[in-house]
Amino acid sequence: MKKLSIFFIILAIGFCAGTVYFCVKSTTLNNENEILKQQVSSLEEKIDELENGEERLVAFIDTAYSEKNYEEAKKQIANLKARHPESKKIPDYDKLLTKIESIEKELELQRQKEEAEKERLANLNNTGMWCIRHYVDSFGDPTTDKYISLSSRLKGNFSNSAVTDDELGVQFLIDNKNEIAIQLFEYDGNHSVTGEYSFPVDTYLSYRCADGKEGKLIEGKNTSDRFVFGKNASLTIHNALMTGEKVKFQMTTYRYGTYREGSYNFEVDGKYYDNAYRILTTGK
Incomplete structure (x- = not known):
């Protein structure tokens, strides 16, 4: 019985010693872990300092x-x-x-x-909405005289004493930069606004380019089925189209010099007009 008691005492002492050792070892590991964390943090700071x-x-x-x-x-x-x-x-x-x-x-x-x-x-050969056409003779056959026009009529609107903002068709006839004419088709019908040699219809044209540039009081005259613009006026219109941007036009017409007849508004896309004009004047 005495031997058994001594055995249990020795066992207890061993257990306690083991527990103490484990606790000391655990504390040591925790301390080492903290030290390692501090070292890593310090290294990261140094790396960051090196990089940044x-x-x-x-x-x-x-x-x-x-x-x-x-x-x-x-x-x-x-x-x-x-x-x-x-x-x-x-x-x-x-x-x-x-x-x-x-x-x-x-x-x-x-x-x-x-x-x-x-x-x-x-897009050197792309003329967009513009096309090259030939004038025809009295037999309806094409001549060698060419001009630039729109492939199809523009749409706009017009107002006069009878209507407000009604449909308008517009066509350009451009022989060269110094000879430009515009036809206006009220109600987008088959017949353009006409004038006579003895009683012409006068117009004053204004325009505004996409970049804000404007032109006003550009005079034209209609003695047949189109408004014809003189050399300087035509050149002004030509230069506006040569920007290649959209251009807004407004035309006011007068009969007998003072009687205001109508107001016409439309917008033209000048994109590729320069190509059409190059082909018109050079053939290529």
């Missing part, structure tokens, strides 16, 4: 700008401001950002011009 230190970011910015990598330069300037708001280089880089913005705008304009030139070259 002020001097390194300044070098990145200067290199990116010198290599015309403006997106990277802007990115690193933002990085510098976020990580080093006290940096004395920030005012200089604010000025640099303004310069970069100006450069990027110029580059975008240049890109647009290049794209427009590529489109122009790819």
